[in-house]
Amino acid sequence: MASPTNRWRDTPDRYGLVSRLLHWLTAAQVTLLFAVLLAWKGVGESPVTLFLAKIGPHGSLGAMLLVTTLLRAIWAYRQRHHRPPRPEGWAGVVARCVHLAFYALLILIPAMAILRQYGRGGPLIFYGKELMPEAERHIAWMVAPADLLHSTLAWLLLGLIAGHVAMALAHRLWLKDGILARMLGNPSPQQDT
Numbered sequence: 001m002a003s004p005t006n007r008w009r010d011t012p013d014r015y016g017l018v019s020r021l022l023h024w025l026t027a028a029q030v031t032l033l034f035a036v037l038l039a040w041k042g043v044g045e046s047p048v049t050l051f052l053a054k055i056g057p058h059g060s061l062g063a064m065l066l067v068t069t070l071l072r073a074i075w076a077y078r079q080r081h082h083r084p085p086r087p088e089g090w091a092g093v094v095a096r097c098v099h100l101a102f103y104a105l106l107i108l109i110p111a112m113a114i115l116r117q118y119g120r121g122g123p124l125i126f127y128g129k130e131l132m133p134e135a136e137r138h139i140a141w142m143v144a145p146a147d148l149l150h151s152t153l154a155w156l157l158l159g160l161i162a163g164h165v166a167m168a169l170a171h172r173l174w175l176k177d178g179i180l181a182r183m184l185g186n187p188s189p190q191q192d193t
């Protein structure tokens, strides 16, 4: 059994408490962010969409995702020598590329949006608290990247997440290996890779 200190860290047969907490926190934040967006697109203004937007304001959730992802990247780097191994072959290469893309997109998408907000002098509000006041400015190079890419990269992220969740379920229900278990914290005695 893992010692109390080891429970926090990763081991080759499962992700530790910190990695799992950060992973599921990311999943919850991303789910809420897209649920709010899709609900607004589908239903428009209604008591449900207003409630969702209140618990998950777009800019605040996006900023939290940036912080969570930066913490996660630092932790993943520190744990790099004892994390569960990737599957062998092309499946492992694809998984690695998708995971790296998640980190890159979850940093780039909100960072570009915050830069645009600054560049056009918009306020940055975190759950009602003004972190950056409104100002009179327009800095074109700060605004352009998000205007061009924010929305496109964000929908690409959603597509990759759909594939990632489908693969996690396929591992569990079809391949019946321990891949999902190691992110849930209960590694199965079966072979992982």
Ligand code: HEM
Binding pocket: 033, 037, 058, 059, 060, 061, 062, 063, 065, 066, 105, 106, 109, 110, 111, 113, 114, 117, 146, 147, 150, 151, 154, 155, 157
């Ligand atoms: C990981 C974090 C984020 C994700 C996944 C995300 C996702 C999205 C998506 C999918 C859209 C397009 C909505 C549509 O097609 O109607 C959008 C639009 C927008 N987002 Fe974000 N967002 C994030 C962070 C932020 C942050 C931090 C801010 C503000 C500081 C922000 C501000 C905006 C604005 C102003 C729009 C409308 C203009 C546009 O489409 O570029 N977002 N976001």
Ligand code: HEM
Binding pocket: 019, 023, 026, 027, 028, 030, 031, 076, 084, 085, 086, 087, 095, 099, 100, 102, 103, 106, 161, 164, 165, 168, 169, 179, 180, 181, 182, 183
């Ligand atoms: C219900 C939703 C989700 C499920 C069932 C799920 C499942 C999993 C599983 C089983 C692993 C371990 C894969 C392995 O060890 O090879 C994993 C890892 C990972 N997941 Fe998810 N995931 C979900 C949502 C997300 C979301 C929303 C993101 C971010 C956009 C994400 C990003 C990652 C990353 C980056 C890893 C690699 C481990 C790390 O670097 O922390 N996952 N996920």
